[in-house]
Amino acid sequence: MTGSVEVSSTGKEGEGGELSFLALIRIHEHLNQLFFSHQEALLMFNLRIACDRMLVFEKELRSHMKVEEELLLPIYQRAGRILGGPVEFFTGEHKRMLEFVGRFCEKLRELDRNPLDLKREIIALLDEEATFKHLVMHHDEREQSILYPTLDRVTTDAERHEILPRCFPANSSLRQMGYCG
Numbered sequence: 001m002t003g004s005v006e007v008s009s010t011g012k013e014g015e016g017g018e019l020s021f022l023a024l025i026r027i028h029e030h031l032n033q034l035f036f037s038h039q040e041a042l043l044m045f046n047l048r049i050a051c052d053r054m055l056v057f058e059k060e061l062r063s064h065m066k067v068e069e070e071l072l073l074p075i076y077q078r079a080g081r082i083l084g085g086p087v088e089f090f091t092g093e094h095k096r097m098l099e100f101v102g103r104f105c106e107k108l109r110e111l112d113r114n115p116l117d118l119k120r121e122i123i124a125l126l127d128e129e130a131t132f133k134h135l136v137m138h139h140d141e142r143e144q145s146i147l148y149p150t151l152d153r154v155t156t157d158a159e160r161h162e163i164l165p166r167c168f169p170a171n172s173s174l175r176q177m178g179y180c181g
């Protein structure tokens with residue numbers, strides 16, 4: 001994990017006890033766990049569950065992206081243009097990630113309908129998912145090293161108290177993390 005401010009055990013505070021946008025790393029970790037649970041079902045050849053888990057992952061991913069694009073990126077633009085972190089990098093990667101997920105869902109439905117040569121098809125799917133995981137890793141690193149620290153820099157503590165609770169969408173999976181009040 002990189003970044004200048006550590007996330008506390010509550011995931012909400014930085015080193016000085018102040019609220020930090022780095023708390024959002026917890027959502028990335030949660031999304032990674034959801035994706036792993038999908039891959040576990042795939043390894044057990046349970047296509048129905050693998051597909052259901054992919055749909056949960058997609059829903060959570062879209063919720064997080066919506067918050068970043070509609071709430072956080074407009075605030076991030078207060079900092080002006082940042083080398084290695086223009087807004088289009090973040091939104092472009094979001095778009096690519098959703099395109100991958102769309103292809104995965106399509107493939108899973110196809111395999112469920114017609115499980116011919118299933119082992120090889122699953123190996124091919126896991127290969128494509130590995131490419132997706134690299135994209136997600138780079139995206140998360142960019143947010144951790146540029147987006148979230150910059151948001152900390154351009155907001156007041158009072159603003160962070162108002163904005164951060166709105167970043168943990170009130171859906172069932174993220175509510176279990178204890179952020180949605």
Ligand SMILES: [Fe+2]
Nearest residue numbers: 065068090143
């Ligand atoms: Fe993002």
Ligand SMILES: [Fe+2]
Nearest residue numbers: 028064068143
């Ligand atoms: Fe993010």
